[in-house]
Amino acid sequence: MLQPASAITAGIVVLAVITIAYGGTFMLRVVTGKQGANDLQKSFFRAGHAHAGVLVILGLVVLLLLDAAGITGWAHFGADGVLVSAILIPAGFFLSVIGHDPQRPNGVKALIWIGFGLLTVSLLVAGIGLIVAGANALS
Template identity: 65%
Template sequence: MDAATTITAGIVVLTVITIETGGAFMLRVVGGKQPANALQTSFFRAGHAHAGVLVILGLVTLLLTSAADVADPWKWIGPLGVLVAAIVMPAGFFLSVLGSDPQRPGRLVALVYTGAAILAVGLATTGISLVVTGANA
């Protein structure tokens, strides 16, 4: 791995600490120590789960494109798309249900859909760049 990939991977691994903190928050919500209605609880769960899964997926795509020696800029576009989605999607889940007792998600739920689109582009770019690199090897 080159220096930029190694540094990026290190930063991403460190972000897992924030996801761990979110897990502690989720335990308070589920345990009834943090007030939340059913909508908030389900959206908080979804946000927490998406953050964890997408960060790991982002690391995997970063490592795959590095190991396959995918050419620049494709080596970065796909993994960074996945990692951006790991921020945007969970933010949509959490921010769209802020408030004392929301009955439905707010406008920021659009971030979930935006993150999904970014994720799709990142994964497609990663997959195609890996196939092309493999075919050219």
């Protein structure tokens, strides 16, 4: 059973998926040529959209796993961190190529690396939390 805070988080994330779906309509306009974009922008927009979808699903799965294992406290940072990285990484991809015909990404691409670092730490915390919970349940 989901903890109340996890249920609220999951509900917010499920509603936020609407923005990813809307991003899909944007991607359709880009790839069909109805929305102007150079090759760099097309690549970064595709990467941003893909990362958003995958990381939201991963964040919800981690949230469910932590709740199913009865994990509370510090290890729950794992799920929250994955979900925050699902915002930072795509934002870095999209916002770093905003503008008319950019030739290279701007400094906002740092969000990609910040998000990747947060994702790594979050997965470490969640994974270790799950292993510890499992080991404790065995004893």
